[in-house]
Amino acid sequence: MKEDKIFKTTLIMSGVFIALLIILILYSLFKGSYLSIKQNGFNFLTGKEWDPVSEKFGLLPFLVGTLLTSVLSLLISIPFALSIAIFSAIYLKKSFTGKILNYLTDLLSGIPSVIYGFWGLYFFVPIIRKLEISLGILPYGVGIITASLILSIMIIPYTSSIAREVINLVPSELIEAGYAMGATTYDVIKKIILPYAKSGIFAGILLSFGRAFGETMAVTMVIGNSNTLPKNIFSPANTMASIIANEFTEATKNSHLSSLIEVGLWLFLITFVINFIGQTIIKKFAPEGGK
Amino acid sequence: MESEVLKISNLSAGYFDNNVLKNINMIVPEKKVVAIMGPSGCGKSTLIRCINRMHETTNGAKQSGEIFLRGKNIYELHSILVRRKIGMVFQRPNPFPTMSIYDNVISGYLLNGIKLKKSERDFIVEDSLKKAFLWEEVKDTLHKKGNFLSGGQQQRLCIARALAMKPEILLLDEPTSALDPKATVRIEELIVNLKETVSILLVTHNISQAARVSDFTAFMYLGELVEFGTTDSVFTLPKHKKTEEYLTGKFG
Amino acid sequence: MNPRKKIFKDNLFKFIIMIFSFVSVTPLFFILFQIVRNGISSISINFILKLPKGPGESGGGILNSIIGTFIIITIAIIISVPIGISAGIYLNEYKNRFAELLKVIVNVLQGLPSILIGIIAYLWVVKPMRGFSALSGGIALALMMLPMVIKSTEETLKLIPHSLKEASYALGVSYKDTILKVILPSGFSGIASGIFIGIARITGETAPLLFSAFGNPFVNLNPFKPVDAIPLLIFNYAMSPYESWHKIAWGASFLLVAGVLILNIIIKMAGEKWKVKF
Numbered sequence: 001m002k003e004d005k006i007f008k009t010t011l012i013m014s015g016v017f018i019a020l021l022i023i024l025i026l027y028s029l030f031k032g033s034y035l036s037i038k039q040n041g042f043n044f045l046t047g048k049e050w051d052p053v054s055e056k057f058g059l060l061p062f063l064v065g066t067l068l069t070s071v072l073s074l075l076i077s078i079p080f081a082l083s084i085a086i087f088s089a090i091y092l093k094k095s096f097t098g099k100i101l102n103y104l105t106d107l108l109s110g111i112p113s114v115i116y117g118f119w120g121l122y123f124f125v126p127i128i129r130k131l132e133i134s135l136g137i138l139p140y141g142v143g144i145i146t147a148s149l150i151l152s153i154m155i156i157p158y159t160s161s162i163a164r165e166v167i168n169l170v171p172s173e174l175i176e177a178g179y180a181m182g183a184t185t186y187d188v189i190k191k192i193i194l195p196y197a198k199s200g201i202f203a204g205i206l207l208s209f210g211r212a213f214g215e216t217m218a219v220t221m222v223i224g225n226s227n228t229l230p231k232n233i234f235s236p237a238n239t240m241a242s243i244i245a246n247e248f249t250e251a252t253k254n255s256h257l258s259s260l261i262e263v264g265l266w267l268f269l270i271t272f273v274i275n276f277i278g279q280t281i282i283k284k285f286a287p288e289g290g291k
Numbered sequence: 292m293e294s295e296v297l298k299i300s301n302l303s304a305g306y307f308d309n310n311v312l313k314n315i316n317m318i319v320p321e322k323k324v325v326a327i328m329g330p331s332g333c334g335k336s337t338l339i340r341c342i343n344r345m346h347e348t349t350n351g352a353k354q355s356g357e358i359f360l361r362g363k364n365i366y367e368l369h370s371i372l373v374r375r376k377i378g379m380v381f382q383r384p385n386p387f388p389t390m391s392i393y394d395n396v397i398s399g400y401l402l403n404g405i406k407l408k409k410s411e412r413d414f415i416v417e418d419s420l421k422k423a424f425l426w427e428e429v430k431d432t433l434h435k436k437g438n439f440l441s442g443g444q445q446q447r448l449c450i451a452r453a454l455a456m457k458p459e460i461l462l463l464d465e466p467t468s469a470l471d472p473k474a475t476v477r478i479e480e481l482i483v484n485l486k487e488t489v490s491i492l493l494v495t496h497n498i499s500q501a502a503r504v505s506d507f508t509a510f511m512y513l514g515e516l517v518e519f520g521t522t523d524s525v526f527t528l529p530k531h532k533k534t535e536e537y538l539t540g541k542f543g
Numbered sequence: 544m545n546p547r548k549k550i551f552k553d554n555l556f557k558f559i560i561m562i563f564s565f566v567s568v569t570p571l572f573f574i575l576f577q578i579v580r581n582g583i584s585s586i587s588i589n590f591i592l593k594l595p596k597g598p599g600e601s602g603g604g605i606l607n608s609i610i611g612t613f614i615i616i617t618i619a620i621i622i623s624v625p626i627g628i629s630a631g632i633y634l635n636e637y638k639n640r641f642a643e644l645l646k647v648i649v650n651v652l653q654g655l656p657s658i659l660i661g662i663i664a665y666l667w668v669v670k671p672m673r674g675f676s677a678l679s680g681g682i683a684l685a686l687m688m689l690p691m692v693i694k695s696t697e698e699t700l701k702l703i704p705h706s707l708k709e710a711s712y713a714l715g716v717s718y719k720d721t722i723l724k725v726i727l728p729s730g731f732s733g734i735a736s737g738i739f740i741g742i743a744r745i746t747g748e749t750a751p752l753l754f755s756a757f758g759n760p761f762v763n764l765n766p767f768k769p770v771d772a773i774p775l776l777i778f779n780y781a782m783s784p785y786e787s788w789h790k791i792a793w794g795a796s797f798l799l800v801a802g803v804l805i806l807n808i809i810i811k812m813a814g815e816k817w818k819v820k821f
Contacts, residue, residue: 001371007719011636014629015645017695021686022648028666029659055635083563091557104568110803111574112747113657114774115796118781121572150692155568158576159569184553187739215752217774221782241658241750248754265660275654279647299556316628348712375715385706389728399714402724438820456714 007170009205028158033262035254045264050227054252057259059266061229065237068144068230070212073151078205081156085163086189102164109157120150125222137234142224145233152219155208162204166197166285194281203281209276216241216269240267294321296460296490297342302356304334304341305348311337313514315356319460319507324482326505326522328498330505330542333511335494337460342492344370360459375399378453378489380460384445385467386437386452393433395448396420399456415455422488424481442473447481460490462530468496479504498538502526508516510534563596578796585794593774595760600786605795607762611677611770614748615756618766619745623688624738630689631696631734632722653690657750660686664755675769680756687751688741695737699730704821730816736810743806747799750775773799 036044040057047058062207084105092098121142128149129141149210170193180187224236236247240263251257295419297319304312311334319325327335340346342356348407360367365373386395396416400407407415416433420426425447429440438450446466453461463482467475482491482504495501501508501522508525510518510533518534519524536542630649634642665684669675693820703726711721727734749772752758757769758779773795781793 001369001719003718004718007722011629011633013639014626015633015641017626018630018645018652018689019641021689022651024667025663026803028663031772032662032666064784071598080563080567083560083722084567087560087564092562098713101564101568104571107804107807108568108571110743110748110807111571112774112799114747114749114781114802115574115578117779117794118796119577120780123573123577156567160595184549186553186556187549189556194567207817210654214654214658216658217778218654241656244658244662248665249757261666264659268659270654271652271654275651276647279650345709346711349788371715371717373715374713377713378707379713381709381713383706385704385710387710387725388821389725389731396762399716402711402714402716402720404720452710452714499695 018262022171027259029265031269033258033265035258036262038263039255040259044259045148045266048229052247052253053255055253055255057262059240059253059263061227062123062240062243062263063244064264065144065223065230066239068233068237069147069151069208069223069239072144072148072233073155073212073244074205074209076148076152077156077159077208080152080207082163082201082210084156084160089164089167090185090189090193091156102161105157105160107155109161112216113154114221116150116154117218120146120218120222120239124150132234140236142222143234143236144223144230147219147223147239148233149238150222151202151212152216154218155212158211159204159208161208162207163197163201164202164283166282170196171199199281200285201286203278206274206278206281208269210278213274214271215239216245220245224233240264293363294501295319296423297322297492298359299338299342300357300360301339302338302354302358304337304346304352304356306353307351311514312341312354313389315511315516315520317516317519319492322486322490323506324493324504325507325509326493327509327511328495328537329511329517331496332513333433334514335511336464338511339379339464339492339494341496342373342460343379343462345374345379350452364435375403375456376459378458380446380449380453380461380463380466382465384442384449386440386445387482388438390436390439392429392437392448393418395437396451396455398452409433416451419437419451419455420448420484422454422481423447424484427449443470446470446474446478450478450481454485454489458489460492461485463491463493465496466501472540475500478493479536501542508536510537512537572773575800578793578800581790581793582795582797585790586797587642590791590794591798595646595791596787598783598788600681601787601790603771603791605776605791605798607759608650608771608773608776609758609797609798610764611756611763611775612772614677614766614770615680615684615752615772616742616746616765618678619684619688619740620738622685623692623741627689627692628696628727628734631693632700633701634693635695636722645718649693650692652686653694655686655689657748658753660751663757665753669755672767673770674767675755675757677763677766677770680770681766683751683755684745684748687748688745691741691744692734692738695740696730696734697802699733699737700726702733703729707821729821730817732747732814732819735817736814739806739810743803743810746806749778749804772796799815 016139019132024255044059046056048060049056049058050061078230088098088101123145125141129139134140174192175188219239220242221240225238226236227238230237245259245264248260251260295318299315299317302312302315331334337346343356346352346354369388390398393416394401396419397412425444467478473532505522508522509516512533517531518531590604592606594606596603634645660683664679668679668682707725708721712726740742751773752772756772757768758775759771763770777792777795
């Protein structure tokens with residue numbers, strides 16, 4: 001029937017539309033950064049200086065800033081995230097308390113980023129300032145450490161929900177076999193569950209890393225907006241996302257705007273690779289169930 | 292010779308390289324129950340799915356040959372029109388979960404956008420439910436959704452849904468295999484009752500069911516129509532050795 | 544290892560895990576507590592109905608950002624829902640190589656950092672229009688919501704048994720009517736939940752709006768002009784040096800978090816109620 005043909009064509013067109021979207025996004029990012037790529041070349045990646053006035057644009061300070069905050073926040077969050085996953089998926093399996101724990105963790109992920117930033121600005125920064133004073137460092141309050149701490153809270157629910165799903169995929173026969181041999185829960189976790197779920201948990205950590213890498217608002221609000229290469233974790237800095245957020249609307253020169261877009265391009269490429277690897281591992285681990 | 296409602300002529304069908312049906316020739320007489328029996332994989336489900344052209348909705352399906360519904364070749368009509376003239380009831384009851392019982396019965400009209408006056412609708416619903424032996428049980432809950440119904444009741448609802456379209460022939464694909472014995476008996480009673488209204492083709496893997504309700508029986512084996520005749524003669528004096536072996540339980 | 548030591552280790556491990564788990568969720572209570580404490584004093588009818596005052600002046604409300612949020616979200620829904628559901632149906636109905644590729648693309652879209660969506664909205668809408676607008680903000684949020692709608696549609700439809708389609712075909716119903724009148728209604732609960740979860744998510748998004756909707760101290764109903772949004776307002780006021788503006792930001796945060804929380808609860812309850820059983 002003719003109406004079926006029109007309908008099917010509409011469905012296919014919507015699929016094509018989505019594919020076109022991503023192609024256009026990539027194209028726009030490349031086109032927007034073309035000026036910067038031409039002017040800065042490879043020095044963009046190694047350049048330590050970012051000075052719109054003299055039109056010197058180097059990505060390194062922000063790459064380092066992003067790496068420091070993401071890695072630090074990941075390291076801080078992993079023990080907490082895994083604890084929640086283990087606690088709710090194993091100890092509290094199917095119990096009401098377990099459901100509450102999962103619900104609370106989901107709530108954490110539902111809080112908008114800007115609110116994390118606002119809260120961080122008001123309550124975390126003074127604490128860090130006091131800490132810095134006691135350590136004899138310049139009390140900025142803001143900086144890499146503050147951003148990492150806020151970020152770690154934000155990515156805990158992300159890592160823990162993936163870890164939880166992966167742990168639930170461990171075949172119950174294996175776990176029961178372990179208990180039947182007289183193993184304690186600790187043994188079962190250490191020797192059966194974790195080894196089995198290893199790659200899935202790694203993928204979850206990778207995906208959270210990708211998330212932390214691209215996080216914008218909360219980081220922008222507490223990282224201190226400094227364009228120099230961070231000296232240590234107490235330095236104010238900027239990440240690739242935060243420099244865009246901070247300077248995009250102020251950029252009057254085309255070279256400035258183009259360089260910011262090139263930062264965006266690199267952000268896209270790096271997060272794409274991280275997410276792609278993470279998704280591929282999850283697909284291998286759980287061909288039908290992985291998200 | 293009674294008039295025929297369906298004539299199947301040199302029908303072969305299958306999927307990709309698999310040939311499931313081999314050169315079937317069969318006539319279904321008017322207002323009778325024809326049972327099709329045979330062991331798993333003999334092609335009986337594929338056969339009836341060819342009749343209402345459901346077979347071609349599966350990936351890789353192929354068929355050749357002709358099927359005449361009241362003299363018209365169904366492959367020369369649009370498949371949708373063919374299906375509106377042929378009713379089908381499936382192995383597992385599948386009433387539409389978002390519709391009320393009332394709407395389920397006339398869903399053929401609703402979904403196809405066929406407009407009916409309210410009085411016509413009410414009549415069709417009551418008539419079909421009565422023929423499906425379900426009216427008394429649901430007449431007070433017509434506008435509720437059917438998920439509280441038992442398996443047997445849901446299947447009778449599906450039969451009513453098929454009957455509402457006033458089909459030329461009703462195809463039943465193992466309609467009682469997912470039901471308990473009590474529900475099975477109910478449906479067998481209604482099949483016997485129904486043949487005054489519509490011709491019926493019943494696929495069943497239950498030999499005694501075929502013996503109980505049908506006027507004619509076809510026995511299929513490995514994609515071929517091995518034997519066809521009145522139920523009496525097929526069961527008491529089967530002409531082919533394979534038929535006899537199947538009836539005595541040597542395989543199947 | 545003797546049994547005593549084993550049991551001790553086991554209990555110690557459980558204890559550590561428990562402590563870590565509880566510590567993990569305490570920030571939630573901290574944040575909610577501070578938001579309520581600081582924000583609730585700002586909430587009043589005036590807060591919702593009035594416009595913001597200048598820096599240093601107390602009082603004022605956030606009417607402009609409330610209306611702006613509504614406008615932008617409406618635009619985002621209008622764009623992302625039809626296309627998203629359509630693409631979700633496509634992914635469930637077609638099983639070819641393009642569909643597999645599309646699933647990867649949807650994941651890539653979902654993983655895009657929100658600031659990049661802002662850049663795209665700027666390049667695609669703001670630049671050609673030579674100005675910021677609610678429309679560009681709506682398009683940015685639509686880009687964020689699209690993968691969510693697609694995925695939840697696809698996953699919901701996947702759970703619908705094939706027998707429903709067969710029942711419909713056997714009645715002579717066309718493919719289009721089968722999908723639109725039988726399959727989609729059966730998946731209504733899951734698809735609607737997915738849409739509302741998407742709405743809850745994009746209501747709090749700021750980065751895509753930084754250089755698209757941009758902000759506006761006045762109420763603006765014209766989609767082609769810049770408009771304010773609640774998270775944008777929070778960002779700008781929180782970063783400002785004015786105490787009175789901080790107060791407003793707390794009030795706005797309270798509204799935002801309360802709204803998102805209530806939406807989540809409604810989604811959970813309604814999802815259970817509308818769920819179709821097969």
